[in-house]
Amino acid sequence: MNNLLKQKNEWREVLKIVKQLDPKKLEIVKSTLPILKEHGETITKHFYQRMFKNHPELLNIFNQTHQKTGHQPKALADAVYAAAANIEDMSKIMPALERIGEKHRSLQIKPEHYPIVGENLLGAIKEILGDGATEEVLDAWADAYEIISDVFIRMENKMYKTTEAQPGGWGGFRDFIIDKKVEESEIITSFYLKPKDGQEIAQFIPGQYITIKAEISGEINTHLRQYSLSDRPGVDYYRISVKREDKKENDIPAGVVSSFLHHELQAGDILPITAPAGDFYLNTESPLPVVLLSGGVGLTPTISMLISIIAAQLNRDVYFIHAARNSRVHAFKEHVQALTKENKQVKSFFVYDYPSEEDRTSKTIAKEGYLTLEWLQEILPTKEAEFYFCGPEAFMRVVNRALKQWGVPSDRIHYEFFGSFGDLDANME
Numbered sequence: 186m187n188n189l190l191k192q193k194n195e196w197r198e199v200l201k202i203v204k205q206l207d208p209k210k211l212e213i214v215k216s217t218l219p220i221l222k223e224h225g226e227t228i229t230k231h232f233y234q235r236m237f238k239n240h241p242e243l244l245n246i247f248n249q250t251h252q253k254t255g256h257q258p259k260a261l262a263d264a265v266y267a268a269a270a271n272i273e274d275m276s277k278i279m280p281a282l283e284r285i286g287e288k289h290r291s292l293q294i295k296p297e298h299y300p301i302v303g304e305n306l307l308g309a310i311k312e313i314l315g316d317g318a319t320e321e322v323l324d325a326w327a328d329a330y331e332i333i334s335d336v337f338i339r340m341e342n343k344m345y346k347t348t349e350a351q352p353g354g355w356g357g358f359r360d361f362i363i364d365k366k367v368e369e370s371e372i373i374t375s376f377y378l379k380p381k382d383g384q385e386i387a388q389f390i391p392g393q394y395i396t397i398k399a400e401i402s403g404e405i406n407t408h409l410r411q412y413s414l415s416d417r418p419g420v421d422y423y424r425i426s427v428k429r430e431d432k433k434e435n436d437i438p439a440g441v442v443s444s445f446l447h448h449e450l451q452a453g454d455i456l457p458i459t460a461p462a463g464d465f466y467l468n469t470e471s472p473l474p475v476v477l478l479s480g481g482v483g484l485t486p487t488i489s490m491l492i493s494i495i496a497a498q499l500n501r502d503v504y505f506i507h508a509a510r511n512s513r514v515h516a517f518k519e520h521v522q523a524l525t526k527e528n529k530q531v532k533s534f535f536v537y538d539y540p541s542e543e544d545r546t547s548k549t550i551a552k553e554g555y556l557t558l559e560w561l562q563e564i565l566p567t568k569e570a571e572f573y574f575c576g577p578e579a580f581m582r583v584v585n586r587a588l589k590q591w592g593v594p595s596d597r598i599h600y601e602f603f604g605s606f607g608d609l610d611a612n613m614e
Contacts, residue, residue, distance in 0.1 A: 225262030480576025
């Protein structure tokens with residue numbers, strides 16, 4: 186944690202040396218922010234189409250599933266708006282900057298990518314807004330983008346150096362061998378990864394993730410995916426636990442990478458990965474109890490936190506709450522039950538919305554249906570705790586709303602989005 190705090194202070198120093206936007210251009214950017222907010226998603230959708238047409242090699246970096254669902258264009262629109270709205274003092278959105286920077290470092294976004302993004306983003310603004318995008322407006326936004334990209338380039342440069350310099354650290358992608366595959370449920374399988382070169386691996390903080398590069402036969406482009414590490418640090422392997430994304434009824438196809446991992450890769454096969462990253466991690470210095478809430482495969486970072494707290498013999502009470510459809514898709518159930526039995530500091534609760542008859546008669550589920558604030562207040566002795574949660578966006582919205590209604594301070598609410606970023610506070614009354 187001390188190294189992370191040092192790193193955060195270094196990133197804040199970056200903001201002090203970034204040049205300021207010319208006052209006249211600043212006024213133009215501010216005056217056109219409402220237009221950007223109104224047309225942001227249209228602009229960013231067009232931007233991605235434009236950029237991939239001009240630079241098809243970037244299809245090897247960006248997740249095309251997020252393009253189809255619209256998540257990535259929305260995330261970019263929100264990020265550009267937030268950065269521009271706070272361009273006078275971007276320290277106000279430092280957590281968001283750090284989160285994006287961690288993603289970029291993990292995906293190997295480099296300084297040479299930023300001019301490409303800038304050129305196509307400004308081109309998209311001009312093509313979508315037409316006469317509204319005057320030369321004066323485009324010139325102001327070009328300078329604003331230069332400042333914003335400079336912040337990310339400087340911040341990510343520090344991240345790259347820190348990552349490579351740490352014990353066991355490395356730059357770029359490093360080949361790992363699948364040591365073994367373990368089926369955790371009907372739809373989740375764990376992959377144990379060891380470095381092909383047999384050398385030391387970088388440590389991580391429970392909650393962080395790695396990026397894998399999948400080179401799939403028949404696919405034109407490589408695919409990058411980020412998966413949370415589901416075991417504790419301090420061992421000689423990384424473990425990821427991947428949900429197989431099957432074809433859905435609403436015409437969403439099966440997951441290309443998850444299907445590849447589940448069906449095609451076996452022990453002995455190679456996976457290139459980048460060093461651990463992420464801003465969602467367990468605060469090991471807080472003395473407060475820890476509440477870990479997860480839905481579906483969102484338990485991968487929380488199981489890492491649970492195992493790590495026990496392994497480090499941290500004197501903290503832990504409440505592990507997991508929501509799933511039923512025991513057939515519930516990963517690590519027996520492991521959590523064993524940890525609960527062996528460690529008095531641990532309390533675990535399972536919530537199934539579609540339990541089988543066997544689930545009901547086994548009496549291993551704490552609640553049938555969905556998680557509610559009233560139920561949380563029944564099982565948790567206090568709200569004076571650190572809350573960590575991850576899962577489907579709908580689940581996360583419910584948890585976030587419940588914690589806010591309970592009066593849990595924002596600085597004790599920690600969460601991770603799988604994939605592109607969302608806004609859990611949207612539509613909150």
